[in-house]
Amino acid sequence: MSTGGGNRAIIAALAANIGIAVTKFVAFGLTSSSSMLAESVHSFADSGNQALLLLGGKRSRQPADAAHPFGHGRERYLYAFIVSIVLFSVGGLFALYEAWHKFQDPHAIDSWKWVPVVVLLAAIAMEGYSFRTAIKESNHIRGDQSWVSFVRNAKAPELPVVLLEDAGALIGLVLALFGVGMTLATHDGRWDAAGTASIGVLLVVIAAILAIETRSLLLGEAATKPDLAKIDAALVGDGVVSVIHLRTLHLGPEELLVAAKIEIEPAATAESIAAAINAAEARVRTAVPIVNLIYLEPDLRRTVTQA
Template identity: 75%
Template sequence: MAHGGGNKAIIAALSANLGIAVTKFIAFLLTQSSSMLAESVHSVADSGNQVLLLLGGKRARRAADEQHPFGYGRERYMYAFIVSIVLFSLGGLFALYEAWHKFSDPHPIESWQWVPIVVLVAAIVMESFSFRTAIVEANHVRGEQGWVSYIRTAKAPELPVVLLEDLGALVGLVLALFGVSMTLVTHDGRWDAVGSAAIGVLLVLIAIVLAMETKSLLLGESATRKDVDAVKAALVGPGVPSVIHLRTLHLGPEELLVAAKIEVPAASTAADVADAIDAAEQRVRAAVPIARVIYLEPDLRHAVAGG
């Protein structure tokens, strides 16, 4: 993924969430609606998350140094993992607490009854714009993949995070609208608590999915099957009859480490082997541009086969 596309989606989400958070909080102050408070905190958490993603992207662009010779690309994964923690704690757990508090002491919405409906509808419109931007940017990079497959296999975390956050925000707004509407119709504040609880459960589930996917990236994922096949095919050429074994590792979303043991002819001179390795590296970088760190070990096929 081009990081610029990810930043565009993040900035669109941040702009929407900041405006939404302010209007939701004003609506809560006027109505004391539990669902509105849960949604206010949700939008604040989302805004903080988008700032974290932008910060992670900036820090990941630092040049490699002696202490971190492979660079800082994985900072993007770390900040995405922090986002899942924030969403779980500040968003999901707070909404569940607020639901418990409101259910134990329910109050109907007695003043400014039209405010939460107007705010929620306006928020749905703004959030839909943010979600649409994320979908458009994701469509540029996901190819023929389905959405679930894209979320699970994407190496760049920003767009999947924004997509899940925006989807959660839209569903959460619908749940809040349901809770507030039922409270206004029935004059029973427990419906407001139900809406808040549903938002909390939704955010906790999304946070768990994000944590699982970003944890895998933090541990270190190999290249996609398509890129692995392309690297293997590119390695074979003049002076390299075959690939004995191959390992790949993402140092960051757009930086791949390639380590391979390659077969060289038994009669090759040291100069022949060096030329073959240089040519193989050039072929790999041409086939898979993100393969920026390449280590190739020459060996004889029969020696390996013989143990």
Template identity: 70%
Template sequence: MSAGGGTRAIVAALAANIGIAVTKFVAYLLTGSSSMLAEAIHSVADSGNQGLLLLGGRRAKREATAQHPFGYGRERYIYAFIVSIVLFSLGGLFALYEAYHKWSHPVPITSWRVVPVAVLVIAIVMEGFSFRTAIKEANVTRGSQSWVRYVRRAKAPELPVVLLEDFGALIGLVFALFGVGMTLATGNGRWDALGTAMIGVLLVIIAIILAIETKSLLLGEGAEPTDLAAIERAVVGGPEVERIIHMKTLYLGPEELMVAAKIAVSPCETADDLARDINAVEARIRDAVPIARVIYLEPDIYHASGAGTASGAAVQSEGGPDEVAGRPGS
């Protein structure tokens, strides 16, 4: 996902949610509708979430330090996880509490009856615009994947978070419109409480989905099968490498992949020959998968018996000068 595409979707969602939150609070103050209050708090939570995503994206751009040698790219995952907590607590649990309170003490909507309906219709239009922007930006990188797979497999968290939030907001607005509409039609405030409870359950479910998916990114995910296959082809695609003994990959951030591999090479006469061969393999990997920015290759001599290796050297590349440091093979 391009950073620009994610930022555009976040800004569009933030602008929509701020405007929607103000109108919902006004409608709640005029009517006392619990659905309007739950939706207003939902919009406030979403606005805060978009602010957190923007902050995480900015902090993730900091340069690597001695204490954090791989940089701060995964900070975007941390802020996305915080978003799920905010959505669960401030959005979902508050709505469920408000629903319980209004169910116990139902209050009909007796004044400004047209206001909540008008506000909800306007909010649906504004959320629809935000959702459309998120879909448009996501389609740039989604390819032929289904929406479920895209949300589950995307390594950049911003667009999936915005997509789920906007989708949940639209469904929640429909629930609120149902609760308010039935309350206006019947004069029974418990319909309003029911709509509020439906909003709460929806937000809790979305928050749990976000937490599960973001937790996986925080724990560390490897390259997708297509990228992994491309890296393997690049490694063995020249005369320098006989085979891959073993290889591991890890996302250091949404747009930075680490590749670490032990590779079987033919005996070299000099360290210069070995370094030149390693550089050639690295170049092929970066051509095949450009986000593979941190590469560690350990050349070794392969024994089919698996009894061990004769010698080895750890060769590190992070896009800087060539470095060759010898150590015993393992």
């Protein structure tokens, strides 16, 4: 199981978010800006999320046991789903609550006016580095897919999660900078509240996208169409006449289960059937290396006769 690229992106995001979160919180303490508070909580939540992704990757490498005979590969999907919940509740809902509170009692930023602007600009630079790392690692496996297609179809959840989090963080920082900047320019705290509300809506939307995508992975997704075609082609040959039906299931990002009913020659012996199955399994594993479990059922294709 290879998670190196995902781990590099996660660690880069974690390092950036810890530093950003502390800096933003200090800036909030000096200015009482609601945008700064929302952004500091957002960064703390992102830091926790990256820790969850690392934990999920570690737990997914546990060996199979009697209770989990197919292994623990889906731990990565589970922890990615938890990330979406944390982002929705701790990040999005908190920001919306803080915006509502600020709208009730708007106040301008009267002290340390330069601090939030400097902090936000520095945070944009650090988040930009993290986002660049996620893009670089994603490009190794994205191929010619569009970014939307990559996020929707990726079987490994870490890179899409980090990409969406970093993109959301950068947009959120721009929204916070706009809210703070307008508050400083107009001395009207409602701009700060508006920036906070925009951050909350943004995080809720990103959390919903993550939840939808990881839900599909948790339910169990089939192999990609190119891999399905390779598996179907690899099964035929050396005693296997055709594939009657084929089912695949991702047990984890790099673990694929294949179950198929295959057509054999009517006169085949038990020995030749066993040899054909072994040869077919070897061809499938060569064609699609992530296939680690194969169950093949030999059968005869029955033709339907019309009266």
